[in-house]
Every structure is written in C-alpha cells, then in structure tokens.
Amino acid sequence: MPISSDVNNLNAPFPVVDADPHFSRVLRNLRTQDYILWGGATAFAPGALYGMELADPTKTGRVLMRSSLRLATWLGFAGGFLLAYQNVSLRMWGWKENSAEQAQDKAELSQLAKEGKPLYGESDLPEYIQGVAHRNSMWSQLKFGVMPWFNFVNHPFHGTDASKYKE
Structure with a gap:
C-alpha cells in the first residue's frame, strides 16, 4: 500500500497534470511567458534600486553601488525563477x-x-522514503517565501490515474 497524502481528490478548475511534479519536469514545462516573467524580475530589481538611487542618492560611491546592483540582479534572478517555477x-x-x-x-x-x-x-530509495520526500515537497511551491523547496525524488505519488497513459 503506497504511503502518501490524499492527492487524488484535488478540486481544481482544470485537469490535474501532476500534483507533485519533479524539478526537471517543471523546467521542461516553462512557457515563453514564464521566461519573460523571470527576465522581467531579473531586470526590475536592479532597475528599481538604481531608480531609487537617482531619486534619493545615498552618496555611497560607485564601488558600493556596483556591488548593490549585482546583489539586486542576483535577487531578481532568483525571485524571477521562483515566480516562473510557481506558475x-x-x-x-x-x-x-x-x-x-x-x-x-x-x-x-x-x-x-x-x-x-x-x-x-526510477528511484533506488525505499518506498517509505519516497513517501517522505513526496510529503515534504507537496505544496512547497506555495511556501517559496519561507523556504524554497523542490521535488528532486522520483516517486509514484502524483495524484493522477496512471491507467490513462496505457491506452
């Protein structure tokens, strides 16, 4: 008997494709609009910082401003990725x-x-550990603001009926 939370009774307006998608599967399903969102967030963060610097200069110097812009770009990149992944x-x-x-x-x-x-x-992990990984990663995309957590484990708990693929 599989060890899993009840993902078979999801109430969604569209058909459920995968209730706990693997990291690589999410990346394969990125659309153009997701890449645009990711790129927009990457560009927005340093742009906003630079705009605020123009509006109210801190007079910190070019070296510190350059480092701040690099950090803002990295944070925009990471935040944009999480937004695209969540979409x-x-x-x-x-x-x-x-x-x-x-x-x-x-x-x-x-x-x-x-x-x-x-x-x-395929996974070489015991079924119990696969279930633990599933329970830890299920709905984790809703909690990215607290801690980014992804599903890197292959497991059979995806909330869909596997028999529809054997037709």
Whole structure:
C-alpha cells in the first residue's frame, strides 16, 4: 500500500497534470511567458534600486553601488525563477489554464508506458522514503517565501490515474 497524502481528490478548475511534479519536469514545462516573467524580475530589481538611487542618492560611491546592483540582479534572478517555477506548478496542479501541459504530459507519459518504463522515473530509495520526500515537497511551491523547496525524488505519488497513459 503506497504511503502518501490524499492527492487524488484535488478540486481544481482544470485537469490535474501532476500534483507533485519533479524539478526537471517543471523546467521542461516553462512557457515563453514564464521566461519573460523571470527576465522581467531579473531586470526590475536592479532597475528599481538604481531608480531609487537617482531619486534619493545615498552618496555611497560607485564601488558600493556596483556591488548593490549585482546583489539586486542576483535577487531578481532568483525571485524571477521562483515566480516562473510557481506558475508552472499552478498549471500542473490545474489551478491555471494548462492545455499545453496536458498535451505534453499525455505525449511523454504515453510514450513511456508504451516502452514499459516507469511513468515518473526510477528511484533506488525505499518506498517509505519516497513517501517522505513526496510529503515534504507537496505544496512547497506555495511556501517559496519561507523556504524554497523542490521535488528532486522520483516517486509514484502524483495524484493522477496512471491507467490513462496505457491506452
């Protein structure tokens, strides 16, 4: 009997593609709009800092300002990545429109089913540890403001019926 939280009863306006997507799967499902959001956040952070410096100069000097702009760029990059990752996760959960993700999911997992491979990858971890990893990463995308946490473990707990891929 699998050890998992109840992800099979998600109430979402769109079909659930994956209730706990693997990190690499989320990255494969980034859309152009996600890259634009990521790039916009990366550019906005140092731009906002520079704009505030122009509006009310701190007179700290060029060296300190350069370091501050580098840090702001890094924070914008990281924050933009987390926003883009969260957007993809919301689509995978069915909380946002996800027709592209549904089509990609059907194609990828149907191919794996035809080849007789595990749908969500192989893992050498015991089933209990896979369940622990699932419970730790489930809904973690909603808590990125507290601590970024990603699913790096292949496990069978994804809240979808695997039989639909064997057709």
